[in-house]
Amino acid sequence: MVSHSPAPVVSASGIVKSVMGPAGRLSILKGVDLHVAPAEAVAILGASGSGKSTLLGLLAGLDLPSGGEVRLLDQDLGRLSEDARAGLRAGRVGFVFQSFQLLPALTALENVMLTLELSGHEGDARAGAREALEQVGLGPRLDHYPSQLSGGEQQRVAIARAFAAHPQVLFADEPTGNLDQQTGDQIIQLLFNLKSAYGTALVLVTHDPDLASRCERRYRITDGVLGAA
Amino acid sequence: MNRALRYSWISLGREWRAGELRILALALVIAVAAVTSVSFFTDRVQRAMSLQATELLGADLSITSPQPIPGEFAREARERGLDTARYVSFPSVVVAGDDSELAELKAVSDGWPLRGTARVSEALFGEEQETRSVPGSGEAWVEARLLQLLELSVGDSLEVGEISLSITRVLTYEPDRGGDLFQLAPRLMLNVEDLEATGLIVPGSRVNHRFLVAGDEAAINRYREWASAELAENQRLETVADAQPALRNAIARGEQFLSLAALVAVLLAGGAVAVAARHYSDRQSDTSAVMRCLGASRRFVLQVFTLRLLWLALLASTVGLVLGFAAQGVLAWLLSGWFATELPLPSLWPVFTGMGVGLITALGFGLPALLRIGQVPPLRVLRRDLGAPPPAMWLVLGLAMLTLGVLLLWQAGDVRLAGFVLGGAAVTVAVLWLAALLLVKALTPLRSRGGVALRFGLANLSRRGALSAVQLSAFGLGIMALLLLALVRVDLLSEWEGSLPEGAPNHFMINVQPDQVEPLQALFERHGMERPEYYPMIRGRLSAMNDAPVRPEDYTNPRAERLVTREFNLSFAGDLQPGNRVVAGQWWDPEDPEPGFSVEEGLAETLGIELGDVLEFSIAGERVRAPVTNLRGVEWDSFNVNFFVLSSPGVLEDFPATYITSFHMDEAGQRMLTEAVRQFPSITVLDVRALMQQVRDIIDRASLAVEYVFLFTLAAGVTVLFAAIHATRDLRRRESAVLRTLGASRKQILAGLLAEFMVMGALAGLLASAGASAVGIVLAREIFDLPYTVNPVLWLAGVGGGALGVGLAGWLGARSVLRQPPLLTLRQVG
Known part of the structure; x- marks a missing residue:
């Protein structure tokens, strides 16, 4: 097959997700197709409970669909074991979450170092982590624990962690959901700057149309079906 | 692995503040401290025992008998170039002024002890020094307790039988006394040359003669072969290997008991570990999900958490070891009276025991919960409601029981006992x-x-x-x-x-000679006290049952073994004594008795004696045979004089007997006692x-x-x-x-x-x-x-x-x- 556009980094074809609920089978996703090209930014909008987080989890290989195919970085996730999917993510896929999800037992520096080491990063993980944190303006707070940082600072650490290994794809789940307007704006600015700098593809899940408007393509998920927003 | 090692370590300090790990550590510290306090202590006891193995006997070989040991044993030993010594020990009342006390007398010859060294001091609680000599003639070395009881000090004198001895040393350590678990009376040591002059040894006196031999191993072995063939019935030969089995058994049991008691603490600590680990793994679900999300394999996550548990167990065990070592000091102090010697420092074994118990407890009770951490789905980063499945009950219980079983088996060292305790614990807990x-x-x-x-x-x-x-x-x-x-x-x-x-009687008087009975009765009367009843006592060894020789090695019950080794106190009576009742057979007609024995029911059970069995006793070299015609129940706690074995009149009258009596006496009677002991030094009074x-x-x-x-x-x-x-x-x-x-x-x-x-x-x-x-x-x-x-x-x-x-x-x-x-x-x- 010959294509003029470069191969997508994330590609979902006809994915279906249903779970058994108390009232019988419940369909969350009813045949979703989505293809994300390298360095492209895609926003997925949707009300809470619309299935957008489920879609994100499937695209990132955190879960498997009930039907259809998901390819991440040219690998068929359905053919990989859970550990193999984790290995695929290591260093090549970054995450930014609404609730930051830093490891409370590690300092800012150690949190970032962990990603680098898990990805089998060649060279000095400590230096790489320091550089990533300096990039997000946290040079003076390397040895602080998450509980000693403000929400905005924690999200900066999360961004440094996400970009430290120069990933090909970044998944962001409501990255400003727990932040005030001003801090949220700064975080988004930082996120898009780094995305451009490293040429990372971005899949952004949000309910905020303003935030979504910064992405090149926008979809809205309604009742388990993906449509253009 | 290196990465996991490092992450588990750097995160430990941080997690420590979270609380669950502190409780986990506290539980492990207590478990390890409980076990090591006991094992440090028992290790010291065992070391003392093995260091003292030869000292326990005070020789390489000894021959014991209630009768003086014939001179040929000593002659033969000297001819073979072996060192010899002897001593005679027995209880007796010693007098100082108006006070009297029961003491364990030990009359030693020059050369005692052949192995080990005695220690003495010049004054009460003075500086201890080793000595190679023995008390000189006219001298007494006494234990501190006797000085305190009689309010005496070094330099004073006291009366021992018919002679007066001057106290020249305080005896602080006696190598061959380590075996006396229950040191009822304090020691008084004198020279064996003075023994006869005391007049304390009379026919029928309960004394222990011991002949000691030491030398090189081959000569001892040859001497042993020769002596074994020469031994009379009432003589026993002991070597270092078989010295003090009773003490060893008692100590082994005590150790087992304390170890099991400590394991109860480990069991509970294990419960705390299980609860804390479960809660800990719940709280670590997020961490696990994030790590998996960032690309960590399940293996890596498990390694990190397992290693963290191991680090914690290692640190907690170290603290527990230190605490356990401090705590064993208290145990040693509480039980110090049981050991005649100071305990040596422990070996390093308890350190391994402690570490082992810490690690096994941590893994056995904590691992099932921690293993769940690896099963947290990475999707939890998006959906908080997703957690790890709870650990399977069979896994938790099974591993806990297995852990407990391993610990029990290790500490109790006995499959049956371990199984019994495990079952008992399970039932009790249930x-x-x-x-x-x-x-x-x-x-x-x-x-x-x-x-x-x-x-x-x-x-x-x-x-x-x-x-x-x-x-x-x-x-x-x-x-x-x-x-x-x-x-x-x-x-x-x-x-x-x-x-x-x-x-009820509160004093016994033993070793009363037949000719002393009347003057004693007069003494009681003079002091306004009731005349007590006197009973004849003849010492004899059970030599055969139904014509089959009785040998100690035929009995597995330690009490039975002891009973047949020692001499019985036999007596004879026409009428059944008060407090006795016949439980089987017929009491004999006092007027016209058939020869027969009456045996106490408990003793009969222990030794397997049945009605109609023919018993043979060896008394002063002669044999006396008669059938068992009845079994008796005895109220022992009446404190009346009672006997395990009685004969019908006409069986034992011709043998030399001493008399025994029991009586009630209040404080005012003390003067009568002192007078009695002065007048009849060979009498022993037991309070x-x-x-x-x-x-x-x-x-x-x-x-x-x-x-x-x-x-x-x-x-x-x-x-x-x-x-x-x-x-x-x-x-x-x-x-x-x-x-x-x-x-x-x-x-x-x-x-x-x-x-x-x-x-x-x-x-x-x-x-x-x-x-x-x-x-x-x-x-x-x-x-x-x-x-x-x-x-x-x-x-x-x-x-x-x-x-x-x-x-x-x-x-x-x-x-x-x-x-x-x-x-x-x-x-x-x-």
Whole structure:
């Protein structure tokens, strides 16, 4: 097959997700197709409970669909074991979450170092982590624990962690959901700057149309079906 | 692996502040301290035993006999170039001024001891020094206790039989005395040359002659072969290898018992580890999900958490070891009276034991919960409701039982005992747990009554029914052990003392020569005392039963073995003595008796003697045979003179006999005693009260030691409580925040917490009191044959102590719930 556009980094074809609920089978996703090209930014909008987080989890290989195919970085996730999917993510896929999800037992520096080491990063993980944190303006707070940082600072650490290994794809789940307007704006600015700098593809899940408007393509998920927003 | 090692280590310090790990560590510290305090102590005892193996005998070989040992043994030994020495030991009353005391006399020859060295000091509690000599003629070396009892000091003299000896040294260590577990009377050592002049050795005296030999191994072995063939019936040959088996057995049992007591603490600590690890793994679910999300393999996550547990176990075990070492000092001090010598420093083995117990406990009880961490789906980063499946019950219980089994087997060193204890523990815990569950259920109706605080507290108890039941069982077990040792034991003892009739004999007089009976009776009369009854006593060894020779090695029961090794005190009587009843066969006609023996039923059972069996006794070289015509039940605690074996009149009259009597005497009679001992030095007076006091001291010390080990059990119980409180802390915080938002005062919430824990403590105390009472009743009825009424103090102490102790511990553990403002709490936890 010959294509003029470069191969997508994330590609979902006809994915279906249903779970058994108390009232019988419940369909969350009813045949979703989505293809994300390298360095492209895609926003997925949707009300809470619309299935957008489920879609994100499937695209990132955190879960498997009930039907259809998901390819991440040219690998068929359905053919990989859970550990193999984790290995695929290591260093090549970054995450930014609404609730930051830093490891409370590690300092800012150690949190970032962990990603680098898990990805089998060649060279000095400590230096790489320091550089990533300096990039997000946290040079003076390397040895602080998450509980000693403000929400905005924690999200900066999360961004440094996400970009430290120069990933090909970044998944962001409501990255400003727990932040005030001003801090949220700064975080988004930082996120898009780094995305451009490293040429990372971005899949952004949000309910905020303003935030979504910064992405090149926008979809809205309604009742388990993906449509253009 | 290196990465996992590093991450597990750097995160440990941080996680430490989270609390669960602190409880986990505390539980492990207690488990390791409990086990090592015991094993450090027993290690020291064992080392003392092996260092002393030759000293225990004071020689390489010894021959013991109640009769003087013929000179040919000594001649033969000297001809073979061996060193020899001898001593004679027996109890006797010694006199100083108006005071008299029972002492263990030991008359030694030059050269004693052939192995090991005695130590003496120049003054009471003076500096100890080794000595190679023995007391000179006219000299006495005495133990400090005798000086204190008689208020004497070095340089004073005392009367021993018909001679006066001058005290020249304080005897502080005697190598071949290490074996006397129960040193009832203090030692007085004199020169064997003075023995005859004391006039204490008369026919029938209960003395122990010991002949000692030492030399090179080959010569000793040849001498042993020669001597074994020459031994008479009442002579026994011992070498280092078979010295003091009774002591070894007693110590081995004591060690096993203490080890098992310590394992109860380990079991409870394991419970705390399980609760804390479970809660810990719940709280670590997020961390695991994030790590997996970032690309960590399940293996890596598991490595990190397992290694972290191992680090923690290693650190906690080290702390536990240090505490255990400090704690064994107390044990050694409590039981120091049992060992004639200072204990050597322990070896390094207990360090491995402690580390092993720490690691096994941590893994065995903590691992099932931690293994779940690897199963947390990475999707949890997006969906908080996803957690790890709870650990399979069979895995948790199975691994816990396996762990306990391994520890038991290791510590008890006996498959059957380990199985028995494991089964017993399982049943006890199951019964306690069921009882606790019922008690918790019974609380439910109470919730409609009482104040807000009580209602709230009770609601908490019954809502967490299963967890409450586990805690109740833990406390119940610990409190029960303490109640049994501290109260039931004392009650049983005083119950027994109370059961003794008023005016029961409290003194025995033995070694009375036939010609001394009349003058003694006159002495009693002169002092206005009742004339007691005298009984003849003849010493003989059971040599054959139904014409088959009786040999100690034919008996497996240690008591039976001892009985047939020693000489019996035999007597004869026409009429049945008061306090005796015939339980089988017929008492003989006093006027026209057939020759026959009457045997006490307990002894008959121990030795397997039945009605009609023909017994043969060897008495002063002669054989006496007669059938057993009846078995007797005897009231031993009447303190009347009683005999295991009596003969009918006409069987034993011709043998040399001494007389024995028992009588009641109050303080005023002391002067009569002193006069009697002056006039008849060979008579030995035994003061029952003093002997009982000494036995009680020994029991008190032993119980204290066991109670001390059970303190670790209680401490482990407290960590179970802390673990449980901690596991419910977030829930409690939220509840208290909601309650306070609704207008409850801090005081009301605090009262609720107190109510919860005090009720739990009271219930545990109730369980413990019931258990301890039941054990007390069974012991009293079945074993001691005593009437026993349960002491109300037991219930008071159990319930009150439980409520106060657990209430306080719970309050300490849970008060942090109230420390922060409700809004903050609601925000954090919500």
